[in-house]
Amino acid sequence: MSEELEKRIESLHKILADPTRRKILDLISETPLNPQELASKLNISRPAVEKHLKLLLTNYFCERSVDPFPTPHYVYFASDPGLELINAINIAMIEFFQSMDGIVAAEIEQLERDFLLERINRAEYDTRKQSLAKKQRDLETLQLTRIWIEEAKKLVTEYQEGKE
Numbered sequence: 001m002s003e004e005l006e007k008r009i010e011s012l013h014k015i016l017a018d019p020t021r022r023k024i025l026d027l028i029s030e031t032p033l034n035p036q037e038l039a040s041k042l043n044i045s046r047p048a049v050e051k052h053l054k055l056l057l058t059n060y061f062c063e064r065s066v067d068p069f070p071t072p073h074y075v076y077f078a079s080d081p082g083l084e085l086i087n088a089i090n091i092a093m094i095e096f097f098q099s100m101d102g103i104v105a106a107e108i109e110q111l112e113r114d115f116l117l118e119r120i121n122r123a124e125y126d127t128r129k130q131s132l133a134k135k136q137r138d139l140e141t142l143q144l145t146r147i148w149i150e151e152a153k154k155l156v157t158e159y160q161e162g163k164e
């Protein structure tokens with residue numbers, strides 16, 4: 001991978017790592033908003049919002065247009081490439097979780113087999129079983145969060161399509 005591409009990918013990771021920027025993207029993917037509206041919704045200063053928007057704008061996550069009413073001002077909305085990237089990340093996350101489910105299930109199966117064949121003692125079995133159960137709960141929580149996000153996005157999309 002070229003050094004330039006690697007820098008660009010690192011930049012995108014940094015952008016998406018910030019929870020405020022992710023929240024801004026969520027909000028402007030639902031409806032175009034101006035910096036003051038975003039500042040109010042996020043309970044942060046307008047200059048802070050504008051700093052985040054500038055970064056999102058220069059990295060093609062969002063676009064802006066002029067809203068002439070009541071006075072001319074910019075409104076920001078998620079760009080198609082930005083939405084495509086976020087959707088691709090969500091799909092990759094789904095595949096990751098499905099893969100992890102299979103790995104954890106296989107680990108549990110192997111653990112139970114080892115215990116039944118007396119390759120491990122009861123204490124080791126119990127310890128490893130608890131650890132794997134925690135992994136499963138963590139994965140389930142992450143999957144539920146992802147599902148809720150996907151459902152919310154579907155509802156927003158359906159609502160926006162209904163308005164058009």
